[in-house]
Amino acid sequence: MNVYLVEYTTPRTPPLRERKVEADDFAVRDTFVEFTTADGKKVFSVRAETVVTIAKMPPEPPTT
Numbered sequence: 001m002n003v004y005l006v007e008y009t010t011p012r013t014p015p016l017r018e019r020k021v022e023a024d025d026f027a028v029r030d031t032f033v034e035f036t037t038a039d040g041k042k043v044f045s046v047r048a049e050t051v052v053t054i055a056k057m058p059p060e061p062p063t064t
Contacts, residue, residue, distance in 0.1 A: 004035065006044070007052040016052065019044065026054065
């Protein structure tokens with residue numbers, strides 16, 4: 001499972017929001033960007049026109 005940091009705009013305050021999403025993949029479907037698990041379950045969806053950035057987070061180092 002990957003962790004993505006999604007920055008997107010909203011008409012509310014604050015206008016720029018961030019959300020960490022745990023998903024296996026994402027794809028643009030019609031006017032939305034959908035984040036899904038390997039079995040196809042939708043985890044998060046946001047309008048494509050509002051997305052500013054999508055960044056894949058590096059894996060966390062193992063704890064000892």
